[in-house]
Amino acid sequence: MLIFEKSRPGRGCDLLPASDVEIYLPEEKDKREQPLHLPELSEGELSRHYTELAKKSHGVNDGFYPLGSCTMKYNPKINEDMASLPGFTEIHPLQPEHTVQGCLEIIGEIENSLCEITGMDRMTLQPAAGAHGEFTGLLLIKAYHESRSDEKRTKILVPDSAHGTNPASAAMAGYKVVSIPSAPDGGVDIEKLREAAGDDVAGLMLTNPNTVGLFDKNILEITDIIHECGGLCYYDGANLNAVMGTVRPGDMGFDVIHLNLHKTFSTPHGGGGPGSGPVGCKEMLSDFLPSYLVEGEETLHLEKPANSIGEMKSFYGNFLVVVKALTYIKTLGREGIPEASRNAVLNANYMMNKLKDLYPMAYDEICMHEFVMSLADLKKKTGISAMDIAKGLLDDGIHPPTMYFPLIVDEALMVEPTETESKETLDDAIAVFRKLYELAETDPEKLHQAPVTTPVTRLDEVNAARHPHLRYAF
Amino acid sequence: MGSYVPNTLEERKKMLQEIGYSSIEDLFAHIPEEVKLKGELNIPNGKSEFEVRREMEQIAEKNQVFKTIFRGAGAYRHFIPAMVKNVTSKENLLTAYTPYQAEISQGILQSIFEYQTMICDLTGMDVSNASVYDGATAAAEGVAMCQERKKHKALISGTVPPYVLEVVETYCFGNGMELEVIPEKDGLTDKEYLKEHIDAQTACVYIQHPNYYGNLEDAEEIGKIAHEVGAKYVMGVNPISLGVIKTPAEYGADVAVGEGQPLGLSLGFGGPYLGFMASKEAMMRKLPGRIVGETVDHNGKTGYVLTLQAREQHIRREKASSNICSNQALCALAVGVYLATMGNEGVRQAAILSMSKAHYFAEKLEEIGLTVCNQAEFFHEFVTRSEVDSDKILRALEEEGILGGYPLDEHHILWCCTEVNTKEEMDQAVHILREVQGC
Numbered sequence A: 001m002l003i004f005e006k007s008r009p010g011r012g013c014d015l016l017p018a019s020d021v022e023i024y025l026p027e028e029k030d031k032r033e034q035p036l037h038l039p040e041l042s043e044g045e046l047s048r049h050y051t052e053l054a055k056k057s058h059g060v061n062d063g064f065y066p067l068g069s070c071t072m073k074y075n076p077k078i079n080e081d082m083a084s085l086p087g088f089t090e091i092h093p094l095q096p097e098h099t100v101q102g103c104l105e106i107i108g109e110i111e112n113s114l115c116e117i118t119g120m121d122r123m124t125l126q127p128a129a130g131a132h133g134e135f136t137g138l139l140l141i142k143a144y145h146e147s148r149s150d151e152k153r154t155k156i157l158v159p160d161s162a163h164g165t166n167p168a169s170a171a172m173a174g175y176k177v178v179s180i181p182s183a184p185d186g187g188v189d190i191e192k193l194r195e196a197a198g199d200d201v202a203g204l205m206l207t208n209p210n211t212v213g214l215f216d217k218n219i220l221e222i223t224d225i226i227h228e229c230g231g232l233c234y235y236d237g238a239n240l241n242a243v244m245g246t247v248r249p250g251d252m253g254f255d256v257i258h259l260n261l262h263k264t265f266s267t268p269h270g271g272g273g274p275g276s277g278p279v280g281c282k283e284m285l286s287d288f289l290p291s292y293l294v295e296g297e298e299t300l301h302l303e304k305p306a307n308s309i310g311e312m313k314s315f316y317g318n319f320l321v322v323v324k325a326l327t328y329i330k331t332l333g334r335e336g337i338p339e340a341s342r343n344a345v346l347n348a349n350y351m352m353n354k355l356k357d358l359y360p361m362a363y364d365e366i367c368m369h370e371f372v373m374s375l376a377d378l379k380k381k382t383g384i385s386a387m388d389i390a391k392g393l394l395d396d397g398i399h400p401p402t403m404y405f406p407l408i409v410d411e412a413l414m415v416e417p418t419e420t421e422s423k424e425t426l427d428d429a430i431a432v433f434r435k436l437y438e439l440a441e442t443d444p445e446k447l448h449q450a451p452v453t454t455p456v457t458r459l460d461e462v463n464a465a466r467h468p469h470l471r472y473a474f
Numbered sequence B: 001m002g003s004y005v006p007n008t009l010e011e012r013k014k015m016l017q018e019i020g021y022s023s024i025e026d027l028f029a030h031i032p033e034e035v036k037l038k039g040e041l042n043i044p045n046g047k048s049e050f051e052v053r054r055e056m057e058q059i060a061e062k063n064q065v066f067k068t069i070f071r072g073a074g075a076y077r078h079f080i081p082a083m084v085k086n087v088t089s090k091e092n093l094l095t096a097y098t099p100y101q102a103e104i105s106q107g108i109l110q111s112i113f114e115y116q117t118m119i120c121d122l123t124g125m126d127v128s129n130a131s132v133y134d135g136a137t138a139a140a141e142g143v144a145m146c147q148e149r150k151k152h153k154a155l156i157s158g159t160v161p162p163y164v165l166e167v168v169e170t171y172c173f174g175n176g177m178e179l180e181v182i183p184e185k186d187g188l189t190d191k192e193y194l195k196e197h198i199d200a201q202t203a204c205v206y207i208q209h210p211n212y213y214g215n216l217e218d219a220e221e222i223g224k225i226a227h228e229v230g231a232k233y234v235m236g237v238n239p240i241s242l243g244v245i246k247t248p249a250e251y252g253a254d255v256a257v258g259e260g261q262p263l264g265l266s267l268g269f270g271g272p273y274l275g276f277m278a279s280k281e282a283m284m285r286k287l288p289g290r291i292v293g294e295t296v297d298h299n300g301k302t303g304y305v306l307t308l309q310a311r312e313q314h315i316r317r318e319k320a321s322s323n324i325c326s327n328q329a330l331c332a333l334a335v336g337v338y339l340a341t342m343g344n345e346g347v348r349q350a351a352i353l354s355m356s357k358a359h360y361f362a363e364k365l366e367e368i369g370l371t372v373c374n375q376a377e378f379f380h381e382f383v384t385r386s387e388v389d390s391d392k393i394l395r396a397l398e399e400e401g402i403l404g405g406y407p408l409d410e411h412h413i414l415w416c417c418t419e420v421n422t423k424e425e426m427d428q429a430v431h432i433l434r435e436v437q438g439c
Helices: A043-054 A077-083 A101-118 A130-147 A165-172 A189-196 A219-228 A235-243 A319-355 A376-382 A386-394 A424-443 A445-447 A460-467 B009-018 B026-030 B050-061 B084-088 B106-123 B133-143 B161-173 B191-197 B219-228 B280-284 B312-319 B330-368 B391-398 B423-437
Strands: A122-124 A155-159 A176-182 A203-205 A232-236 A257-258 A280-281 A292-294 A301-303 A370-376 A414-415 B153-155 B177-182 B200-209 B232-239 B253-261 B275-279 B292-296 B302-306 B383-384 B414-415
Touching: A043 B106, A043 B330, A077 A319, A077 B050, A101 A122, A101 A235, A101 A280, A101 A292, A101 A319, A101 B050, A101 B084, A130 A165, A130 A203, A130 A232, A130 A257, A130 B161, A155 A165, A155 B084, A165 A176, A176 A189, A189 A219, A203 B133, A219 A232, A232 A235, A280 B161, A319 A370, A319 A414, A319 A424, A319 B009, A319 B050, A370 B153, A370 B280, A376 A424, A386 A424, A386 A445, A386 B330, A424 A445, A424 B009, A460 B292, B084 B330, B106 B275, B106 B292, B106 B302, B106 B330, B133 B161, B133 B200, B133 B232, B133 B253, B133 B414, B153 B161, B153 B191, B177 B191, B177 B312, B191 B219, B219 B232, B219 B391, B253 B302, B275 B280, B275 B312, B275 B330, B330 B383, B330 B414, B330 B423, B391 B414, B391 B423
Parallel strands: A155 A176, A155 A203, A203 A232, A232 A257, B153 B177, B153 B200, B200 B232, B232 B253
Antiparallel strands: A122 A280, A257 A280, A292 A301, A370 A414, B253 B275, B292 B302, B383 B414
């Protein structure tokens, strides 16, 4: 039941004192006429309402969450505690610099650590999410070419396996998007890349490991081809959790990158945000970075880069998310950060190997932190789709893998276990996956009906889009 | 060193053996040697929870927490009911991803549907999205969504906060929208200039209300000027003000956006905040970002899903209305809880108290020789002019643990009061400043 349906006129909570000054109201011409319809509930009723909503939600803490490309690792408690310190939460973003030395230290310190982990020279914490980081990075590329009066570069190359935000961000930055086909091995088709590379190319956007979970061994050749034609290389950090301490984007030839602190650095996803998408770059781009950078040794201060692209959002980014990520980096440190990546890769390979006799892998080779299965054959044989298997998992308390992505694999399920899952959890999940495969063969109808144990069954999305009902009608 | 990897070294070895490898290195063997990192990462060693806590607390202590704040300028200290933190700490909600799997995400989806309803109610608009990054990006997206095939000009008021203008400029760098700033006149949007410069190519007019200086604009008139030439009217509004001030819908806006931070989010050195975006029904399909809709399941039971996704990047790729791929879901939850807990009376009270206290404080500051520059009606922010240096005024307050207003220049300060500022605090500030002013 919606909170509005529980509302009763006259109920509520006693929250604010009476005014200790004379009441001042706006003139009639500016006074609100339309009455408010906010909920009126007692505190107890409110509390129950939200407990009920929480029960109808599934987080990492509710069970295994192998959502490919999203790195649903455990969200440590200490991070939350640290981001709740009044010394951070009660700080106004426009306080004088000498009163926010702690905040500047946080920003400066995480910049150093993230630059070291990624092989970059400078980093801005301002972008609020991955897509926001992509947009920022592309504007850096644009500013770089413009500063060299190299204005014929109108294209951004994006592999056809890329996440939808890549082309969308390139378009927002005013670029024409050229899709580069993948080679049969899932990597970038080098010949096609050579054909596309020219003096009209501003840059290439790439993840490595790529979106099928494989490390592209031609990476140095790829970034060389782009550099030779005068373009820059953009690294989408969505998959960084596979390679920390092993490979650094900066050493692979990337000039600008974004990270997702809400994936790789353990900050909670919050049901879809807030995230944080810092953007790092090599020295030659650092003058164009947005917002302010922290400078100074003893006394820290904020300095706007000389040829900054401007502001991407207000203030200095999702600061409290950054506090959580720094807490994580401090906890894991020099040894723990690589250990996390190595175990993410181990867990993924373990699961892949224990499933591949039943579920065909899109690419049957050593994977990185995630792998992609194709259910095309199963669907042909039994009518059971990737979606059906996904919905079947729900009844076993497992969050499904990413479905139907990347687009280059038919009936794709992309599995990313992360390093924070135990062997038993993986074994249990493997058993469930195997059970569902058998069910697909023996009783497909049952799977078409799944899920049956959830608060609602499959929802009519077509109806929702055709007859949009987007708010409660009072 | 802390670690969140549960498997012991023994267990890892066993897992490797089971799948036919002898060490984890085997799994990285195919990565070309020339790109591999030589040696270790040069970052500090990992630490125990005890040590990390101590270190972080020491850093936090280097910040000054002001007991009293008279500074707004885009980020506001308001009262936050205990319910907000309690709900946003619930792990099922905190640790969930985007609600793509609707069957196990009904709680989050419903909370967004409720949020959308409350934003529509506050603003008087028909449709709200699930939120964007913050107020400034909401403004930028609000301007961008008005672009049409033959309308590529946006007129934006010079009375919006400078950082909002900068973000709109950044977003327009690539999207083909041409920006023109309407100059400020006496703290308000220059309507004469607007009338002269608006034309058939104008996609939209954007103002903020109350504006950067706290003033209420002639918002209805500006809307009429926009609509006369067929331009859209986008208003950035302070959500608390809507407890007592006319809604953007009542002023005639087509799109309403704003910074949601005042609705239950802490100052947090600037984030995470939330940008709300709402529009009239006619512009529903131009709204960027996530939207939740109501539907039914196979058994006819009511449920909620992400909807109208044909606008979004994962379907449309480079043709999407925006690249945004997330919302500030947990912040939207906080806003929903805040509005539900405060209720009609609480929100109205917060608005009236903020406005009343600002007027009391302004009057008291005038009594000790500062000049209040606002000639128009103001809400909870106002600008003073003093012969005394802004710096000197603010330092005197800072010494007593008070964060004064935001210095606009050597002699002008932008002050803010909210319901949390007591008469006692204001009188104390006036007392300190009486001496500084030398009267």
